[in-house]
Amino acid sequence: WAHFSAWCEGRGLVALPADPATVALYVAALAETCKPSTITRRLSSISVVHGTSGHPSPTRDPRVQTVTRGVRRQLGTAQTEARPLSIGDL
Numbered sequence: 001w002a003h004f005s006a007w008c009e010g011r012g013l014v015a016l017p018a019d020p021a022t023v024a025l026y027v028a029a030l031a032e033t034c035k036p037s038t039i040t041r042r043l044s045s046i047s048v049v050h051g052t053s054g055h056p057s058p059t060r061d062p063r064v065q066t067v068t069r070g071v072r073r074q075l076g077t078a079q080t081e082a083r084p085l086s087i088g089d090l
Contacts, residue, residue: 001045016053018046020061027064031071039071 004026008015013022023046030039043064047057058064 001049004042004046017050017055018058020058020063023058023061023064024067027067027071031075036072036075036077039068043068 004018005015007026007029008018008022013019015022023043027039027043030042034042043059047059050057050059
């Protein structure tokens with residue numbers, strides 16, 4: 001939440017309640033430097049803060065979901081598996 005609110009403040013946008021277009025812009029900006037899992041975690045924080053403040057979550061808006069799906073498709077969401085620990089390694 002701190003990252004999103006600072007991002008909004010730096011651009012003169014309202015963080016609470018956030019407009020879905022603001023959140024969609026935020027997701028697009030995050031896509032330049034963050035992995036999809038980080039973006040998902042930050043969207044979750046935005047949703048929780050809105051919910052606890054009595055506002056509807058902007059993350060459920062179709063515009064935000066469309067941008068998020070596009071980012072996940074572009075960046076990929078597959079996680080790399082770690083090599084299993086062998087007896088020799090122990």
